[in-house]
Amino acid sequence: DVKVTQSSRYLVKRTGEKVFLECVQDMDHENMFWYRQDPGLGLRLIYFSYDVKMKEKGDIPEGYSVSREKKERFSLILESASTNQTSMYLCASSLLYRANTEAFFGQGTRLTVV
């Protein structure tokens, strides 16, 4: 059974903290994504990676960075957490250049910044 696993379901962090969200996939996928989901705004792409050590900014990268040191792991980093980063964070993965294969999502991390 294919799987994308996010390290935490729920997180509560304080303003100004450095926060790490981890995502691991076991499907040998090249592409990995971080989205955030907010009511009324839908899913918005934060960062995308198509290979180890490669990254591309999505639509809302400000305040975030990412790390991909291994193919199966993609980390989202909030350098200094702020209350407007309270959200549901979703990680996904997919195969590169394959129009006939799906993207798979993790279970989500609900982050609250207080």
Add this chain to the structure above:
Amino acid sequence: KQEVTQIPAALSVPEGENLVLNCSFTDSAIYNLQWFRQDPGKGLTSLLLIQSSQREQTSGRLNASLDKSSGRSTLYIAASQPGDSATYLCAVTQGGSEKLVFGKGTKLTVNP
């Protein structure tokens, strides 16, 4: 810039009814289109994927169609059940990119 729209935002139907969810996109140069289901507080589950060269895909009571030239897709759910209650999202993968662009979803409620 690709924009994906889903109408209606919410839909409530009685059990047993057949229903159609709509998705439209502004740029027809897509790689594929995918329909997802999301239960409250959970991640997304893939339902159907249609490649840009295909017209439709079926899985059980679900049928998704794609008209790339007009920028539209529909998800047909036959004989709806209360367990179908969820938010349904469509997403396109833009040609020349690997990124998924999402609509905001249709929240479906099937009443017993």
